[in-house]
Amino acid sequence: MQFTEQPFLPVILGADITAYSHVRAFHEEYNMKSLVLSQKQAKIISESKLCENRVIDNLEREDVLIENLMKVGKEFEGKKKLIVLGCGDWYVRILIENKEKLSPYFLIPYIDEPLLNKIVLKDKFYEICEKLDIPYPTTYVYNCGEENDLNFTFDYPVIAKTANSAMYHYAEFPGKKKVFRFQNEEPLREMLNNLEKSSYNYKFLIQDCIPGGDEFMRVLTCYSDQNGKVVFASLGHSLLEDHSPGAIGNPVAIINEQNPEIINNAIKFLEYVGYKGFSNFDIKYDTRDGKNKFFEINVRLGRSNFYVTGSGFNTVKWIVDDLVYNKKFEGLTIADKEVLFTVVPKQIILHFVKDEETRKKIKKCYKEGRIAYPLNYKCDMSPKRAFYVWASFFNQFRKYAKYK
Structure with a gap:
């Protein structure tokens, strides 16, 4: 080659x-x-x-x-x-x-440490959202190592997750998951007691559980240039997420869409804090009040970032143009091509996606060949690598049968 x-x-x-x-x-x-x-x-x-x-x-x-x-x-x-x-x-x-x-x-191609500590800790992120009138889930902040009354202003079921992903990565305790869902206080208390015995010593977030399945999720990827100006945005509709405990919440099927309100809220946030580089937001639509609520910001390209490249807007070109060639960008580019990103077979997506209009979009993407599976790259499919790629792909049937 x-x-x-x-x-x-x-x-x-x-x-x-x-x-x-x-x-x-x-x-x-x-x-x-x-x-x-x-x-x-x-x-x-x-x-x-x-x-x-x-x-x-x-x-x-x-x-x-x-x-x-x-x-x-x-x-x-x-x-x-x-x-x-x-x-x-x-x-x-x-x-x-x-x-x-x-x-x-x-x-x-990442922000500096003071800004990282200001926005990547989810409790700090929500403080900025509150200031800028950006919708986010109602949240109770649990402080590890302190007395916590667990008196919420919302009802069970609740979602519980770390406020500090980097620190949580190194923590070990029984039953550890990326995201927890609890129907009552007893198992929540048990998890928090186990957490307290681990190396994790920051805050843990307990949130109002926004109703609706994976198909209510959105993922937004933006690029801000060296001057802190947002020059690119690509919104994806998450159709299905990973259901396994260690990776729960990671999108496994995304179809591109546009929503000016979501993009404008992200731009408002990014330009307010002076962000530079790629950012990635997790968002969920709340049917109760009709608002798209921002869950968190990730300061790197996410696991499913190929939904951007696969739709014709190569992610790394923004980095190279900005940092290697010092290109001056004009205006805001919004990704506008509808492609289905997936790391799971078609049958699994259609099994979980019930909305008829969305199902039609999925079937149309397959019919027209507008599919982006990042591991399936024709020029890099030696017999040995192809075996591992397709074994991983079809292993998803077993995985989703186990974690429904």
Whole structure:
């Protein structure tokens, strides 16, 4: 396979579908090979022809990650501009906290630490939403290590989730999940007691459970340039989310749509705080009051970011144009092509999606070939890699049978 020499090199941290989405995006746009650093070997990455995969034990430890990034920086010093992308909140936080040390070698497309601490902690995020009159779920803040009365202004069932994803990643306790749903106080108390015994010592959020299934969710990806101006927005309608405990809430099927109200609220937030780079919002429509409520902001491209690239708006091009070529953007580009992003088979999507109009859209996308499955990249499907890609794809039948 022939590649085109570029003045820059992507250095991608992780080996999941997020990492491969980045690898594929760089190859699609620039016909180039990426460098992937990962803690473990994953066949979707290690068997790819589009990247070099260096497996490093304990890469999630800050000292190990920084040491190896410095080695890479010195290896390519004076040869390439290095763009480092983290595929997990913990990686991104380490990159941000070590910007001063890494910046001589890397372009780091993330916000600075003070702003990170201001917005990525969900309780702080909601304070800004309140100030800007942006809808968000009614929330009770549980303070770990303190007395909490658990007196809410809303009824059960409730949703419980971390306010600090990076810290929560390292916490270990019985029954740990990304997001919890409780029907009454007893199991909620039990989970909080277990949480208190772990390494996690920040706040935990207990929220009003907005009615409706996965199909009421939206995901919004925006890019803000070096001047803090939002220049791109892509809204997706989440049709189905991952139901397994460790990944619950991750969209697995998204269809592009447009909604000026949602996009304008995001722009209001991002430009108010002076945001730069990619941002990703989780939003849910509340049928009780007709409002689209913002759940959180992620300061990196999310796991399902290929819904953007797959619809014709390559994510990494925004980063390269802005940080490598210092391009001046004009106006706001809104993604307007309807494509179905999916990492699960058609039968699973149609089993869970009941709305007839949405089902028609899904079937039309399949009929017209407007499907984006990031791992299925024709030029990178050796027999061995193809086996792992399709095994992962069809394993979803077993997964959704278990976690309905």
